[in-house]
Amino acid sequence: MTDLPIDAAIPDLHEALAAHGRAVLVAPPGAGKTTRVPLALLDLVPGRIVMLEPRRLAARAAAERMAATLGEPVGATVGYRIRGEAVPGARIEVVTEGILTRMIQSDPELAGIGCVIFDEFHERSLNADLGLALVWEARAALRPDLAVLVMSATLDAEPVAALLDDAPVVRSLGRAFPVETRWLDRPLPAGARLVPEAARLIAQAARETEAGTILAFLPGEGEIRRVAAMLEVDAELLPLFGAMDFAAQRAALAPPGARRRIVLATAIAETSLTIPGVTVVVDAGRARRARFDPGSGMSRLVTERVSRAEAEQRRGRAGRVAPGVCYRLWARAEEGALPAFAPPEMLTADLAGLALELAVWGGAEGLAFLTPPPEAALAEARALLAGLGALDGVGRITAHGRAMAALPLHPRLAHMLLTAGRGAATLAAALAERDPIRGAPADLGLRLAAIRDPRGYADRHPWPANRAVLERIRAEAKRLARLVPVGPPMSPAAMAALAYPDRIGLRRKGEAPRFVLSGGKGAVLAEGDPLGAERLIVATDLDGDGREARVRIGVALHEDELRDLYGDRIETVEAVAWSRREGRVLARRQERLGALVLSDRALDAPDADAVARAAWDGLVELGLPWTPAARRLRARIALVPGMPDVSDAALLAGSDWLLPYLGRARSAADLRALDLTEPLKALIGWDGQRRLDEAAPAAFTSPLGRRIPIDYDAETPTIEARLQELFGVTRHPTAGGRPLRITLLSPGHKPIAVTTDLPGFWAGGYAEVRKDMRGRYPRHPWPEDPTEADPTLRAKPRGT
Numbered sequence: 001m002t003d004l005p006i007d008a009a010i011p012d013l014h015e016a017l018a019a020h021g022r023a024v025l026v027a028p029p030g031a032g033k034t035t036r037v038p039l040a041l042l043d044l045v046p047g048r049i050v051m052l053e054p055r056r057l058a059a060r061a062a063a064e065r066m067a068a069t070l071g072e073p074v075g076a077t078v079g080y081r082i083r084g085e086a087v088p089g090a091r092i093e094v095v096t097e098g099i100l101t102r103m104i105q106s107d108p109e110l111a112g113i114g115c116v117i118f119d120e121f122h123e124r125s126l127n128a129d130l131g132l133a134l135v136w137e138a139r140a141a142l143r144p145d146l147a148v149l150v151m152s153a154t155l156d157a158e159p160v161a162a163l164l165d166d167a168p169v170v171r172s173l174g175r176a177f178p179v180e181t182r183w184l185d186r187p188l189p190a191g192a193r194l195v196p197e198a199a200r201l202i203a204q205a206a207r208e209t210e211a212g213t214i215l216a217f218l219p220g221e222g223e224i225r226r227v228a229a230m231l232e233v234d235a236e237l238l239p240l241f242g243a244m245d246f247a248a249q250r251a252a253l254a255p256p257g258a259r260r261r262i263v264l265a266t267a268i269a270e271t272s273l274t275i276p277g278v279t280v281v282v283d284a285g286r287a288r289r290a291r292f293d294p295g296s297g298m299s300r301l302v303t304e305r306v307s308r309a310e311a312e313q314r315r316g317r318a319g320r321v322a323p324g325v326c327y328r329l330w331a332r333a334e335e336g337a338l339p340a341f342a343p344p345e346m347l348t349a350d351l352a353g354l355a356l357e358l359a360v361w362g363g364a365e366g367l368a369f370l371t372p373p374p375e376a377a378l379a380e381a382r383a384l385l386a387g388l389g390a391l392d393g394v395g396r397i398t399a400h401g402r403a404m405a406a407l408p409l410h411p412r413l414a415h416m417l418l419t420a421g422r423g424a425a426t427l428a429a430a431l432a433e434r435d436p437i438r439g440a441p442a443d444l445g446l447r448l449a450a451i452r453d454p455r456g457y458a459d460r461h462p463w464p465a466n467r468a469v470l471e472r473i474r475a476e477a478k479r480l481a482r483l484v485p486v487g488p489p490m491s492p493a494a495m496a497a498l499a500y501p502d503r504i505g506l507r508r509k510g511e512a513p514r515f516v517l518s519g520g521k522g523a524v525l526a527e528g529d530p531l532g533a534e535r536l537i538v539a540t541d542l543d544g545d546g547r548e549a550r551v552r553i554g555v556a557l558h559e560d561e562l563r564d565l566y567g568d569r570i571e572t573v574e575a576v577a578w579s580r581r582e583g584r585v586l587a588r589r590q591e592r593l594g595a596l597v598l599s600d601r602a603l604d605a606p607d608a609d610a611v612a613r614a615a616w617d618g619l620v621e622l623g624l625p626w627t628p629a630a631r632r633l634r635a636r637i638a639l640v641p642g643m644p645d646v647s648d649a650a651l652l653a654g655s656d657w658l659l660p661y662l663g664r665a666r667s668a669a670d671l672r673a674l675d676l677t678e679p680l681k682a683l684i685g686w687d688g689q690r691r692l693d694e695a696a697p698a699a700f701t702s703p704l705g706r707r708i709p710i711d712y713d714a715e716t717p718t719i720e721a722r723l724q725e726l727f728g729v730t731r732h733p734t735a736g737g738r739p740l741r742i743t744l745l746s747p748g749h750k751p752i753a754v755t756t757d758l759p760g761f762w763a764g765g766y767a768e769v770r771k772d773m774r775g776r777y778p779r780h781p782w783p784e785d786p787t788e789a790d791p792t793l794r795a796k797p798r799g800t
Helices: 005-020 033-040 056-070 097-106 126-141 157-163 194-208 221-230 246-253 308-319 332-337 352-361 375-387 399-405 411-432 444-452 454-460 467-481 492-499 559-569 608-622 628-639 648-652 668-672 677-695 758-763 766-776
Strands: 022-026 048-053 078-082 085-087 092-096 113-118 147-152 169-171 179-184 213-217 236-240 261-265 278-283 286-293 298-305 324-331 504-507 514-517 522-524 536-542 548-556 571-579 584-593 596-602 699-701 707-709 718-722 741-745 751-755
Touching: 005 022, 005 033, 005 147, 005 169, 022 157, 033 048, 033 056, 033 092, 033 147, 048 056, 048 097, 056 078, 056 092, 056 246, 092 097, 097 126, 097 352, 113 126, 126 147, 126 352, 147 157, 157 169, 179 308, 194 213, 194 221, 194 278, 194 324, 213 308, 221 236, 221 261, 236 246, 278 308, 308 324, 324 332, 352 375, 352 399, 352 411, 375 411, 399 411, 411 444, 411 467, 411 492, 444 454, 444 467, 444 492, 444 548, 492 536, 492 548, 492 559, 504 596, 514 536, 559 584, 571 608, 584 608, 608 668, 628 677, 707 718, 751 758, 751 766, 758 766
Parallel strands: 022 147, 022 169, 048 092, 048 113, 078 092, 113 147, 179 324, 213 261, 213 278, 236 261, 278 324, 522 548, 718 741
Antiparallel strands: 078 085, 286 298, 504 514, 504 536, 514 522, 536 548, 571 584, 584 596, 699 707, 741 751
């Protein structure tokens, strides 16, 4: 074997594992850790060595490389196991991350396994984090002799070492050749499109460098295909992405020929894989990641800026075999704005699968997660599992849930396959894959037709289908069909409704193809899509928009199928609610499935309490209707210590005081006509009314016996009275011990004076008023001494 940089670190690694049974190995890209370390541990570790790789291509390539190093075929000392394919090895087995979870769930002791290696742990995939937590728990409880090794190229090693009880950290310096980094002169202008700019930079790299394979990093398959179509260079263009079949991927991994090669790759080429002859890297600076929104229950792929760690990984690919050059599609000044590391998948992914595995394990308590699962996302995942029958009422795993966990599918699809049986295998495989048809309407039936009969589909439809994807779906469907028995006959729509009970859509009223989903979210189809005319659909693929998701793939569902599937969940409810749009209480009898209203008709005799509660909602929207009498009463109550708070905010904070008076209120007009006087009196009770009358009487009784309302809204209690009505009053009127502010009115009911000292007014200001008023109102009495006159509201008879 040729020397590799990692070889210098092997003695320290041996010593750490022999002494502690655990270690963290940090080695730069190209050091050789993936293919050299497992072989170096064969003599140290009794039993088998299991190494996890984040991708199927990397797992298979690593196994083949190690077998070739030993001069053996794959399946002798070294084997691999990935989804749908297994070649057992006697001592070393390279597996993808989900495989380890199944191994430990079925055999927590990991019998016969002496060491578990987590390769490329810096990618922080959900399955790797879960696998490490489960292995570490099993080691503590059952297998203290089990060796655990975490390997990475750009990992912050100390937190991982601390998680593993202060495991020793072994570092390999590597042997990279110098790499010159070339940035853009200035940042790309706002609105610049990634594909043409990346194609331009790749062409520039081809012109400015003379030899060596060019490895260009792009976010996804779509960008790879569009860049390839734009490039006009004298070189062999080789795509490399995860959805390719392995034979096509091998072409990029094969030794270069006489013609220069340009490999257009996704992040799959960042780690684990060795692409021969690379001396030039072009980094478009983007990565595609899945983002899950617990609120909508949907994931979507987003294209984001790479982290500094990812950029360094990519740059290092140019210096593995010779001095190299790295072209970056961003300016040097932008480097500091890049995040240090990509976020752990634990914080961004759909946690339904994790929640199911934790339930099978017996719960998350005691598990050592480098990044604990977010509680909100985990709760949402558990709610989904409960709806699928995987968890019981207290969150424990059911027999159905265990069967779901044993299938290599998302819990939604596993539930569908177990319930519908073998006939759902093709649909399960299709829903687990990417869309094989681009540019077609949303109808799921088109995809299934292409899978069943690719040639017939091509003859009948203009939208091209990806033959490689179709073949993968067909192969996976055959494998899945062997895992379950024959089930009841069901349509694809009914099967889809089993997998997505929260994505059954009911068309909203109106011309636009908009739907409300049973889970409560909104969805919309493209204008003109035939599926938009259907009353009920199942949305199997959504873009994840939290406000109103676009339906990318869906299928029409008949209502009788819906009732057959979920009849036990359909509730008949009497819905009495305030309609903001109509400004009234609406009473309906409805059949509901989640947020879907399947039938809706008027309710003739709604419950009075329900009407009152709905009217209260209308009152909260409209505001309290204050009549003058109710406003005066509120002002009085507010003046008396110990009385309830009667501010608008306090009154609207609880409805009990008013509900008994709302049973007949149906409209906004009814609510505006509501008199709050009696409810307020009831609120303070009989004793409160007695105290109120003593401390803040409602009215002043004039010498003529007329009750004049007292206005308490002002700082001083106020009344308005005709001047002549107060003749003979020699003591100023009071209310609750406080002097009243009296507005004295003319016979024409116009204010002529304001006083809080009536005797003083009679003695002083009255003379001026009398002088001015007696000529204007000669038929009304204006005695010289009002304190001796009799009160009156009458005018003198004419002629007197």
